[in-house]
Amino acid sequence: MRTTIGYTVESIGYVVGAQGLVSFVSRTFFGTEWGWLHNVVDLPSTAYLGIVVVGLALIVGGVKTRKAPERQEAA
Structure with a gap:
């Protein structure tokens, strides 16, 4: 599931x-x-740079979620 979400x-x-x-x-x-x-x-030009930062944050978050190790359930 984490892989799909990532x-x-x-x-x-x-x-x-x-x-x-x-x-x-x-x-x-x-x-x-x-x-x-x-x-x-309708944003000013510099605000679009904030959109780029949001995109980069989503990419980093997705990669970290995808690469997170699965937890082992204690029996």
């Missing part, structure tokens, strides 16, 4: 982080809107 959280982290990065780069360097995140929320 992969799910990690996958969500990749999507959130990528969308945050794409939104930051597109607004900062090109003045346009890329990705779908701008359709959900």
Whole structure:
């Protein structure tokens, strides 16, 4: 079960982080809107960096959950 949850959280982290990065780069360097995140929320450019950090935190949390050793039940 931990493996499934870890992969799910990690996958969500990749999507959130990528969308945050794409939104930051597109607004900062090109003045346009890329990705779908701008359709959900209207944030300033620097706030999208916070979205990237949230994505990275989800990735790290997913990897730690996935790699956590299973507990042995005492009989």
